[in-house]
Amino acid sequence: MFGYGGRILRVDLTTGRTWAEPMPEELARDYLGGRGVGAYLLYREVPQGTDPLSPANRLYVSAGPFSGLLVPGAGKCDVACKSPLTGGYAGASVGGMLSAEMKYAGYDTVAIQGAAAKPVYLFIDDDRVELRDATPYWGQGSLTTEQALKKALGDDFQIATIGPAGEAGVSFACISHDFGRQAGRGGVGAVMGSKKLKAIAVRGSRSIPVADLPRYRERARALYAACKASPGLEAWQRYGTAGVTTWANEIGAFPTRNFSSGYFEGHPGLSGETMRQAIVVTDKACFGCPSPCGKYSFSKKHGVHVEGPEYETTALIGGDxxxxxxxxxxxxxxxxxELGLDTISAGNAVAFAIECFQRGIIGTEDTGGLTLRFGDPDTVFTLLRQIAAREGIGAVLAQGVKQAAATWGKGAEAYAVQVKGMEMSGYESRNAPAMLLAYMTCDVGAHHNRAWAITYDIAVGRDAITSDKVxxxxELQHIRPLFDTLGACxxxxxxxxxxxxxxxxILEAITGVPRSWQDLLHISERIWNLTRLYWLREVPGFGRAWDAPPERMWREPVASGPTAGKLVARADAERLLDMYYQQRGWDSDGRPTPAKLAELGLDRL
Ligand code: SF4
Known part of the structure; x- marks a missing residue:
């Protein structure tokens, strides 16, 4: 199959058996790869009602048809499983080199099932596949483990690993790769930890077959030339995502003190310019990327190297x-x-705990005597360590803010900023209804990566509640995840x-299959509806109520800054949902109609 490794690597950790299967042509045709293949296999293979941290859950690590080829950022990899954070679909994307190396080893997807009796890591060197003892690495941090495995195996192995948080089953534990890239959201690291799988190490030496080599070269040249000619390249490379910080603060979208505000008075200390001058050592790119947005940094104050902070980390751990x-x-x-925590959920959890403490919902009897304060680095560092170890108050926060609020009660739910159980990422949205709708309807929970709609709010009027915003x-929910399906940035x-x-x-030149952009969007819509069906199947009573905005977004006006006093009224949020369901071809409870399923070829799943 042109453009594909051509095989799915199956790994049964319970029996220790590994085997390769041909990648079904109809699967590549209907779901392309990456996110599409992961979502499909999850739906078909993981039984309804599976406990996310049981051996019956499966982890699908998937490359796409672009992975490993000359397409900008073609190292994107999708990780799918049932989420321990939300109980629904988890699909997390990680950059770096992993999916490219998988393709060079001849695998489009690594599908992991069962659970090992003792810690192991998965060793893949082309056709040589082994489960090796990981006891020496168990308990080690992600960065430490990656370094140790590279030292043991060679720098040309690409490593994905979990940290202590994944081993301990923290609901928002991540999978780390390339010293600072993460499949961050939804607790994919906890699922890996529940299987006693510490790491995946992969190296490959095969070629990826391409249907029309001259045309592919010509298209690749044009694509890279367009990147290089972009007026935005210089600033993007200089600051990366940190360049967003000042802008987000100026428009009142920078999460501050657990989303009580969208404006942080301390933002000059966090800006892209400050970061560049104070800590950035060099730029860092994913596979085949002409626009390296990664920033490798060194903190003199703390004596550590780190990739980042990315905007999201600065927003949720800085402002929030x-x-x-x-x-x-x-x-x-x-x-x-190092601990293996998603910075977005972790920052949310810490900010939530501080606010609950300040409001008297919890006290020193809950914190082990700690006084929790906003603006106090030691509060943040201590809580992060406790969450990763599930110690003290960390054991409560490790479940995510929705469950933590349910544990504490006393009105804590009002301060848990989440949708579907996933903590909200870095855009305060009370004056951005399209962005809020994107969070409400995102298919993993309150994450921005499926539809970053806030710029559209600004372009057409921030207060407007209109069908064109919906x-x-x-439109964005089909375009953006399509990149995770194709395996590129x-x-x-x-x-x-x-x-x-x-x-x-360029996809046609690679695969030899003629497909228009509209054809690709149709596939992306199929995948979107498939993940909706997964939620409906797995979560009892799932429907409209699960698309509700976080309570804080509709009940409490923004406290300060340029959007002070703003909120999205609950009735307006419901109006947005009505329009959204209608435009999607779903019923009023958010269920795809039989006609929509037939249109997308999902009626015979
Ligand atoms: S733009 Fe950034 S995230 Fe995208 S491929 Fe390049 S370095 Fe990776």
């Missing part, structure tokens, strides 16, 4: 916990990376304004 020193944020970032959210389109018209022709 009110830390105004980029060196402290960098150290918290390092702790999360249409934009749906979307940021050349988002940040460098590279035209989307490049992508269908």
């Amino acid at each position: 916990c009110a830390l105004g020193n980029i060196e402290d944020v960098a150290y918290a970032n390092y702790l999360c990376d 249409a934009k959210v749906i 979307r940021l050349q389109w988002v940040e460098l304004s590279v035209d989307l018209s490049h992508y269908a022709p």
